[in-house]
Amino acid sequence: MGPLDGYLPYLLNRAGSRIATAFSEEVRPLGATLQIWRVLAALRERDGCRMGDLSKTTSIEVSTLTRLVDGMERKGLVARRRGDADARAVFLHVTLAGRRLTHRLVPIAERYETVALQGFDAREAEMLKAYLQRLFANMDGLKNTHRRRG
Amino acid sequence: MGPLDGYLPYLLNRAGSRIATAFSEEVRPLGATLQIWRVLAALRERDGCRMGDLSKTTSIEVSTLTRLVDGMERKGLVARRRGDADARAVFLHVTLAGRRLTHRLVPIAERYETVALQGFDAREAEMLKAYLQRLFANMDGLKNTHRRRG
C-alpha cells in the first residue's frame, strides 16, 4: 500500500470508476448507458426539470447533456418542452418508454448499492454517505474560486 | 433531499467529479491534465511500471492510456522502454521534466485533499478512506462476473 492509497481523490475515483464501468457493462444489453441512467434517475426524482438543473444534479456538462438528450429523445425516452413563461428554458419529461426503461434499471441500481455496501452495517453505510455529502459540500463551497478571483 | 441523495453511486460520482473538474481547471495553466497527474502520481509511487499495471492503478482504460502516454512522451514527461525479459511489456519511466512537473502538482493535490476534508477530524478522515477501500474491494470482488458467466 503506497501513498496513493491514502490519497482521497484517488480512492474516490477508483471506487467510482469501478462501479461505473461495472454498471455500464451490465445495462448495455438493455440499450442503456450510465449517463442515460443518470438522466432518468434525476427525472425520476423530479420530472420536467430544465437542462441546467439536470446538468447540476447529474454532474454532466450542459453541452454534453444537450447531445445526450438528443439521443434519448431520438430513442423516445424523453421529450423536450420549451418553457412558456421563459422561452429560453427547456423542460425535460420522461415518456412512457422512458419510464419502462427506468423500471428495468432501478433494480439493477439497487443491487449495485447493495453490493457496494456489502459488509457495511446500517450505521457505517449512513456514515459513509454523510461523509460524501460533507465532502461534496466542501468542494461545492469553493466552486469557481479559481476563475473568479483572476 | 430526494432519494438520489441516499444513493451511494450518485454521491460518489458527484463528489468525485466535483473534485475532478476543479483540479483539472487548476492544473491546466501548468500544461497538465487530471489524467496526466494520475499517471505521474502512479509513477511517483512506482516508476517503471508497465502499461497494464498503470491502467489498473489509474483506472484508465489501456487503449486510452496508450494514447495518453503518447502525448506525455511527446511532451517529454515520460519515456517508454521495451522489456528485455518480456518484449511484449512496456515499462514507463518518468523523465526529469516529468519529475519537475510532478513536484509542481503535488502541492496542488495536497491542497485538494485538505480542502475536500475540511471539517473532518483525523479519525473521520481515516474512516472515510477505509470505507472507500472496502467499497472498492467489494466491487473488485465481482469484477468480470457479468461477462465470464456467459
Add this chain to the structure above:
DNA sequence: CACCGTTATTTGCATTTACAAATAACTCCA
C-alpha cells in the same frame, strides 16, 4: 523447432466529451 492458445500493447473507428462561440430570450432601465 513449429504450432496453438494466451498475454501485452497498440491501432481503427465511431462515439462521447468539453471548451468556446453562437443563438435566443429574458430583465432592467433610460
Add this chain to the structure above:
DNA sequence: TGGAGTTATTTGTAAATGCAAATAACGGTG
C-alpha cells in the same frame, strides 16, 4: 420602446474515450 447586459441552451470543433480487432511476443507441447 429600445438597447445593454445577463441567462439558458445549442452548435462548432478538436480532443478524449472505449470497444473490438490487429499486432507482437510469450509459454508450453507435439
